[in-house]
Amino acid sequence: MFFIALVKAEGRSVLIEVREAMDLKDHRMKLNDGHFIPILGFGTAAPEEVPKSKAEEYVRLAIDAGFYHIDSAYVYGSEEEVGRAIRSKFADGTVNRSDIFYTSKLWSTFLRPELVRPALERSLKKLQMDYVDLYIIHFPFAMKTGEELFPVDEDGKYILDTVDLCAIWEALEKCKDAGLTKSIGVSNFNHKQLEKILKKPGLKYKPVCNQVECHPYLNQRKLLDYCKSKDIVLVAYCALGSHRYEKWVDQNSPVLLDDPVLRDIAKKHKRTPALIALRYQIQRGVVVLAKSFNEKRIKENMQVFEFQLTSEDMKVLDGLNRNVRYIVAKFAIDHPEYPFSEEY
Numbered sequence: 001m002f003f004i005a006l007v008k009a010e011g012r013s014v015l016i017e018v019r020e021a022m023d024l025k026d027h028r029m030k031l032n033d034g035h036f037i038p039i040l041g042f043g044t045a046a047p048e049e050v051p052k053s054k055a056e057e058y059v060r061l062a063i064d065a066g067f068y069h070i071d072s073a074y075v076y077g078s079e080e081e082v083g084r085a086i087r088s089k090f091a092d093g094t095v096n097r098s099d100i101f102y103t104s105k106l107w108s109t110f111l112r113p114e115l116v117r118p119a120l121e122r123s124l125k126k127l128q129m130d131y132v133d134l135y136i137i138h139f140p141f142a143m144k145t146g147e148e149l150f151p152v153d154e155d156g157k158y159i160l161d162t163v164d165l166c167a168i169w170e171a172l173e174k175c176k177d178a179g180l181t182k183s184i185g186v187s188n189f190n191h192k193q194l195e196k197i198l199k200k201p202g203l204k205y206k207p208v209c210n211q212v213e214c215h216p217y218l219n220q221r222k223l224l225d226y227c228k229s230k231d232i233v234l235v236a237y238c239a240l241g242s243h244r245y246e247k248w249v250d251q252n253s254p255v256l257l258d259d260p261v262l263r264d265i266a267k268k269h270k271r272t273p274a275l276i277a278l279r280y281q282i283q284r285g286v287v288v289l290a291k292s293f294n295e296k297r298i299k300e301n302m303q304v305f306e307f308q309l310t311s312e313d314m315k316v317l318d319g320l321n322r323n324v325r326y327i328v329a330k331f332a333i334d335h336p337e338y339p340f341s342e343e344y
């Protein structure tokens with residue numbers, strides 16, 4: 001009912017929201033290659049000082065709580081532990097492989113066509129899995145290849161490298177054809193970089209998703225509209241206002257979950273600001289990630305499917321946009337493929 005009312009009020013763009021609302025029934029969205037992605041995902045990134053065993057412990061709890069979409073990356077350094085946690089949930093009968101949607105990411109030091117498949121195979125070996133559900137290019141900029149994940153020069157500056165995104169994409173397409181990943185996509189791409197892939201001569205598969213920072217302070221309206229027009233799913237990270245790790249996030253940036261407007265809406269719905277921030281994404285057709293290494297909050301985040309925001313709430317939340325980007329990756333600002341200088 002709520003979504004039908006929206007159609008009458010807002011016309012064509014909302015027809016898309018109706019389709020997505022119907023997919024909400026089983027909490028997943030169809031990708032442009034025919035596979036399905038669960039709308040709510042569990043984030044696993046944690047600062048270096050957090051023991052990797054925590055990732056294992058909390059992925060187990062997340063699956064027990066009902067998170068079937070697990071977001072990870074080679075660079076997080078915990079794929080072995082995350083893989084062990086997932087497999088333990090197969091072993092105890094909680095889920096089977098086809099229930100789980102696992103995402104891994106191709107790190108910036110492997111952005112050479114010949115390094116793509118070995119990088120994915122390295123993740124699979126750590127995970128002890130035959131395939132991942134989604135493999136995405138982590139960032140469009142490259143760093144010097146080698147064993148160092150953050151290669152630095154003698155002045156401590158990260159060493160960047162050239163990249164041919166279309167050639168990398170072709171290598172990803174081969175990984176899909178080889179059955180090492182069900183779907184392929186990108187992360188942190190602006191619309192021009194997406195366009196570059198979409199217009200590539202001989203394109204075999206479109207990216208299924210673009211995983212980007214997205215929350216009420218950076219709602220990515222233009223990028224979201226662009227992605228929807230190309231049938232590319234936008235996946236939101238830092239949806240709760242980010243982990244705020246000093247290494248990556250400016251400590252002077254505003255704390256999203258303290259926002260008074262978000263808090264008021266939360267009070268009205270007798271939910272937490274975190275749940276409002278997660279629900280906001282779902283109702284605008286965005287797949288949303290939530291990281292928590294806390295059992296109570298993991299269970300709380302699953303309540304996102306138990307309530308609805310009104311169209312008025314959605315408008316008010318849209319009004320919070322202020323282009324606050326938590327993950328700036330400033331070290332790559334001089335790279336020709338640095339994605340965040342474009343408006344969207």
Ligand code: NAP
Pocket residue numbers: 042043044045046071072138187188211212236237238239240241242243244257272274275289290291292293294297298300301327
């Ligand atoms: P996030 O999901 O925005 O928020 C995480 C923070 O919110 C954590 O500090 C967590 O603390 C807290 N939190 C979780 N649930 C809460 C609740 N119900 N109430 C209050 N606080 C709550 O953080 P993120 O880790 O930046 O992003 C999520 C995931 O996206 C990552 O883990 C990673 O998988 C992915 N990611 C991808 C990229 C990329 O470049 N593609 C970049 C960043 C992140 P506790 O753990 O203490 O609960």
